[in-house]
Amino acid sequence: QVQLQESGPGLVKPSQTLSLTCTVSGASITTNYYYWSWIRQPPGKGREWIGYIANDGSTYYSPSLKSRSSIFRDTSKNQFTLQLSSVTPEDTAVYYCARTLDPNPLVYDEYDYWGQGTQVTVSS
16 A cells, blocks of 8 residues: 655745655655645645656756745655745645545546645744
């Protein structure tokens, strides 16, 4: 059984860097063909894809968030981490990590495993 679990602070101050880690069990993040994404859902809005790290360690980001986003991994711990810099209250959302085989990361129905999500609030 594949499980994904997000962890990180629930409250971040404006202008700081948000850092969330996804710990994966039951599968390796280096397994061929899989993409490991970060996705968020602000209150009252739809899901927004942030970026992914592929099995080979390559990364790809949403153009709207690319300048502030960084995703990296620790294969020894089977974890991948999102850092989002210069946060504002508009970054308040539930953040999810998820897995897909689809190279188009915007097809949310193709994600087969999701973390439970973690609420992040940006506020002073």
